[in-house]
Amino acid sequence: MFKANITMKTALLGSLLVFANASIADEFTDADVKRWEQQFMDTVKQGRELWTSPKLGNNGVVCAQCHPNAANTHPETYPKFQKQLGKVAPLWEMINWCLKNPLEGQPLAADDPKMIALQAYVTHERRGVKLEPGKH
Amino acid sequence: MSTINNSRRNFIKHSGIALLGSSLPISLVELAFAETTQNFSFAYISDSHIQHIKGAEFVRNWDQGLKRAVAEANLLTPKPDFVIFGGDLAQLGTKEELDHGAEMLSALSPKVHHVMGEHDYYLDLGEYWEKLFGPQYYSFDHKGVHFVVLNSIRTYDEWTYKRWPTNVQRMAEMAGLDNPNGSPFMVGDEQRKWLKADLAKIPKTTPVVVFSHSPLQKIYKGWNFWTEDAEQIQAMLKPFKQASVIYGHVHQIQYNQIGNISFNSVMATAWPWPYPQAYAQAEQYLPKLTVPMNRADPFFERDATGWQFINMANGRVDMHFSLDSNNSRTVGFNKSKKRPEDTVYPSEAKRTAPQTHY
Amino acid sequence: MRFIIVLTLSITSLFAYAQFVTGNADTKPSPGTIKQQSNPKPMLGLPPLIIPVDNPQTQAKIELGNKLFHDKRFSIDGTVSCSNCHDDNKAFTDNLPVSLGNNGKFGTRNAPTVINAAYNKVQFWDGREPDLESQSKQPLINPVEHGLSDYKPLLTIVQTDPEYVTAFKSVFNINEKAITMDYVAKAIASFERTVLSGNSAFDRYYFKGDKTALSEAQMRGLQVFLGQGRCVSCHVIENDQALFTDSKFHNIGIGINQIQQDVPKLAEAFLAAKNKGANVDISVLSDKKSSELGRFAVTDVLSEVGAFKTPTLRDIELTAPYMHDGSLKNLNDVVKHYNNGGVTKVGDPVNPYLSGGIRPLKLDNNQIDDLVAFLKALTGSKAANLAAKEN
Structure with missing residues (x-):
């Protein structure tokens, strides 16, 4: 109890110091948070559009045909061993496998905004599920 | 990949019946053939989602699924009495897709009865489909069983007739399983009235089997694993001694028992769907009885797809699932428990790892 | 000798x-x-x-x-x-x-x-x-x-x-x-159990990081093997080992393609004979058409019509001709068969029981050559020594 009090006081002192010198800290406001969350949700929305777009691949097949609401994509289990790739792989490599195979299309670069949007959507649909990397 | 055991082989030899490729365990075979009246079989193929790309090009994956089911169903001996196609022959309801699908189905030797799916319907409200396959709802009798086919994928008139600027958009909106712009399926007043009159002519001791595309029970509304007027249909089936509903749409094995009505789903030939509990953001009501099918390896395009061979055993349906790259599954009606039961995986302890969905 | x-x-x-x-x-x-x-x-x-x-x-x-x-x-x-x-x-x-x-x-x-x-x-x-x-x-x-x-x-x-x-x-x-x-x-x-093959050029490259073990063409071929060629799903490579087989059975359009029309009659007759006690081992090795029923002849499972076991690819360079019926003379023909989506000759009908893993790959001739070059990197050190002695 006594120890905890000390810690709390130290923490308070720490935050006071931060207030004293705003330029050295990662400080942000509610408005910042709102804006950033909006930007994330816009990315999720773009991801959802790609997820249901016949133009993402070459044969008109869309991701959502097999994965409604991105179900059974299990983003919380990556990286994991993926039989189709013969190695432990992150989610984006498996997305590319799907783009090349069921969708008969072209893969995306890891940092392609489309790939980021797809991952944002998939992960958002799975929010709240605990991380279990490697799970099968 | 089960093997036909010796006792079953002996049974087959003595009965003179060879069930090609089935792995019906002996208990079920006995159940099926214990009484000789009203015993026959039919095949059930569903959800092929033939998808047109352009010109003469179709998505090969889905084509292969239907071709395989047709070829395998043709290997059954003795031949099934008839085949049911359970709906969603097409992906976007176009003439090209329906024609191409019908052509592949024409290789089946027995007569085919068709059920309407939403992917067949929402482009022209079934007009071209009717030209190819006949009426959208009807009934027929076969060897003492009354079979009813319903179009269960209609919805509110406002949605169908007023909501969308074009037929193409209406079709596209309904084609997305998880599309929040969709609308719940229902049989509707017109067909319920017809069904009431149709069933009124049938003695309550006659076994009734209803084929619909959507589940005639409420499982998960978000993906239309749902029929809005399910309870009203169930009420009409309640007075019958033996009633069964067989439905497509869900692309997975499901079974349930509500009162005296057995519910069995059939597999898709195109692709499998996740069980609704795999969607973490919504409540769902997957029947507790159901032992899930295995999760699929997408490399093997036919994995977790299949078709079924159904034994009518004295008015009850015993479902035999022919699954690619998977053990065959049999869900038979357990007389003592009065409900469908998987004959191989009836208990938690017997489930294999890929049957766990999360 | x-x-x-x-x-x-x-x-x-x-x-x-x-x-x-x-x-x-x-x-x-x-x-x-x-x-x-x-x-x-x-x-x-x-x-x-x-x-x-x-x-x-x-x-x-x-x-x-x-x-x-x-x-x-x-x-x-x-x-x-x-x-x-x-x-x-x-x-x-x-x-x-x-x-x-x-x-x-x-x-x-x-x-x-x-x-x-x-x-x-x-x-x-x-x-x-x-x-x-x-x-x-x-x-x-x-x-x-x-x-x-x-x-x-x-x-x-x-x-x-x-x-x-x-x-x-x-x-x-x-x-x-x-x-x-x-x-x-x-x-x-x-x-x-002593006849084993490992420690190939591929193994030294992939598991030991010896970048000199493979040629440029072989390295490109490995990428085809893992990617567009879709080989790895059945011919398994894992993070620390590679047996190049999934120990499963697949219909890849060999043998069965020539008897497609006969399958319904053949399957029925075969099962009837088997139920009467015919010996599967003798039937499948004596009768060419029954042989093509593959795994189905053993299990009676419909989805295994024309399916055969995935063989290892180790020492594959030395084991021509290829496939369960030896119908393909060289590795180039094998890769082309897969590239055509399970038919040896372009335009031949695809059999309806074909494994869902087999579809056209759209590999060009350079990719095919690279893939074949890679397959030759799977020759084990022992077999390589043996081959050298023979030459």
Whole structure:
């Protein structure tokens, strides 16, 4: 109890110091948070559009045909061993496998905004599920 | 990949019946053939989602699924009495897709009865489909069983007739399983009235089997694993001694028992769907009885797809699932428990790892 | 000359396994002991090998198995040993499309290599036997292979030939009267468990990071193998090992394509015969069309019509011709068959029972050449040495 009090006081002192010198800290406001969350949700929305777009691949097949609401994509289990790739792989490599195979299309670069949007959507649909990397 | 055991082989030899490729365990075979009246079989193929790309090009994956089911169903001996196609022959309801699908189905030797799916319907409200396959709802009798086919994928008139600027958009909106712009399926007043009159002519001791595309029970509304007027249909089936509903749409094995009505789903030939509990953001009501099918390896395009061979055993349906790259599954009606039961995986302890969905 | 090479090979194998070969005669395991043992230091690229607990590896047993494997007296006409079709000098195949048995008779299937068969979860192209022990007994009494009508002639030889009597005594601690086929099969299986291939150029590149082990073309070929070629899903590579097989059965459009129209009648007739007691082993090796039913002939499962076991790709360069019927002459033809989506000739009809994993790959000729170059990097160090000696 006594120890905890000390810690709390130290923490308070720490935050006071931060207030004293705003330029050295990662400080942000509610408005910042709102804006950033909006930007994330816009990315999720773009991801959802790609997820249901016949133009993402070459044969008109869309991701959502097999994965409604991105179900059974299990983003919380990556990286994991993926039989189709013969190695432990992150989610984006498996997305590319799907783009090349069921969708008969072209893969995306890891940092392609489309790939980021797809991952944002998939992960958002799975929010709240605990991380279990490697799970099968 | 089960093997036909010796006792079953002996049974087959003595009965003179060879069930090609089935792995019906002996208990079920006995159940099926214990009484000789009203015993026959039919095949059930569903959800092929033939998808047109352009010109003469179709998505090969889905084509292969239907071709395989047709070829395998043709290997059954003795031949099934008839085949049911359970709906969603097409992906976007176009003439090209329906024609191409019908052509592949024409290789089946027995007569085919068709059920309407939403992917067949929402482009022209079934007009071209009717030209190819006949009426959208009807009934027929076969060897003492009354079979009813319903179009269960209609919805509110406002949605169908007023909501969308074009037929193409209406079709596209309904084609997305998880599309929040969709609308719940229902049989509707017109067909319920017809069904009431149709069933009124049938003695309550006659076994009734209803084929619909959507589940005639409420499982998960978000993906239309749902029929809005399910309870009203169930009420009409309640007075019958033996009633069964067989439905497509869900692309997975499901079974349930509500009162005296057995519910069995059939597999898709195109692709499998996740069980609704795999969607973490919504409540769902997957029947507790159901032992899930295995999760699929997408490399093997036919994995977790299949078709079924159904034994009518004295008015009850015993479902035999022919699954690619998977053990065959049999869900038979357990007389003592009065409900469908998987004959191989009836208990938690017997489930294999890929049957766990999360 | 052959005997010397065989001996060299066996000794090399034994060297690798010195640590798990025990000097004891067979003893029944006491209850509660571990069910299996495995070699602690497998070759680079191979997983530990599981040895059945009732058939531990011993040096004497391996030597006995080697002798049995090469004994031509175990055949109706005195010309056929196991090594006729599983020739040590031909990477344990015969380099024929289908195997030549007694009196000039041909079977219906291509001799699968013994190399790494020890890792197979089931044996034969259609997996009709579970292990090497049970597999080794079948060809001896198949009419188109060794052609013996039963095991008596073989048992008479091993029970009277003084060399065998002595060997069985020292290996299994049994006298000649007690020698049965189970002991013969155990010895042959033990020998076969030494026929292993790993430590190829691929293994050194992939698992040891030796960037010089593969040529530029082979490195590109590996990427095709893992990616657009879709090879790796069945010919498995993992993070620390690669057996190049999934031990499963797939219809890849070989053999079955030519009998598509006959399948309904053929399947019905085959099952009817089987239900009346016909021997599957004899039927599938004597009748070309029945042979093409593949795994279905064993399991009666519809989805396995025309399906055969995924073979390993190790030493694949040395085991031509290819496929279960030996119908493709070289690796280029094999890759083209897959590239066409399961048909050998472009435009031929795809069979409806085709595995869902097989579809057109859209590889260009350069990619095909690279992939073939990569396959040649799977030749094991032992086989490579052997090939070099031959040349």
